[in-house]
Amino acid sequence: MEKIKSLADLKKKREELQTSSQLLSQSESIQVRVAMATCSIASGAKQVLEVIVSECNKRSIPVSVTQTGCMGYCYAEPTVEVTKPGHEPVVFGYITPLKAEELVTKYFVGNEMLEGVIPVNYEKVEL
Template identity: 75%
Template sequence: MEKIKSLADLKKKREDLQSNLKLRELGDNVDNLIQVKVAMATCGIASGAKQVMEVIINECNKRNLPVVVTQTGCMGYCYAEPTVEVKKPGQEAVVFGYITPAKAEELVNKYLAGNELLDGIIPVNYEKIDNK
């Protein structure tokens, strides 16, 4: 592993990561991929996020969908765990709450494979600091 030895190193690393990976690890066509994030903090896992993530990965593999599934931390919607965020290329991310394994399958079949939304959408109502 190459060590980071200066601010220039870090900047270069960051640029590489931003351009090539765009936060996700899957090659050059990341812009055409659907990004799925499963909230996997204690609250999510306690309500079954691990099984949900497994179902999503398996279902996507079965259908060979261009999807990257990753875990992330707590999104803050503990009342609606497990929560899953789906970001389709060129679209706003949509957060789905109350995702059981059965609903996860439905999510893949209806929204990831098609474009049909499910119930349980949580409107995102916070501001990020990125643009400030």
């Protein structure tokens, strides 16, 4: 990223980034976030991430997988948030590598809900 040269520059940069992320969300690709805090990794999040990436590649599913921090659902780790184009984000808990495969085959491809969906239980604060 380039240097931010002024306060106004920061604002410009933010708008650019927001636009590109909006574009991404309007695209055909599925957005996947895998919680990757220490505890998530300890419960297997790395393998889950790898499985999602490889399963999507196998099936040529357009997907953007990123790591993120703790989502707060310790009881259900590893947790994965999936945003399909035109859908609200859904958080899946208790994702084992096996279930990750299922997630791709059933939800990504077939739109079939899996067990272990975690309802949003917090109010988001947008700055």
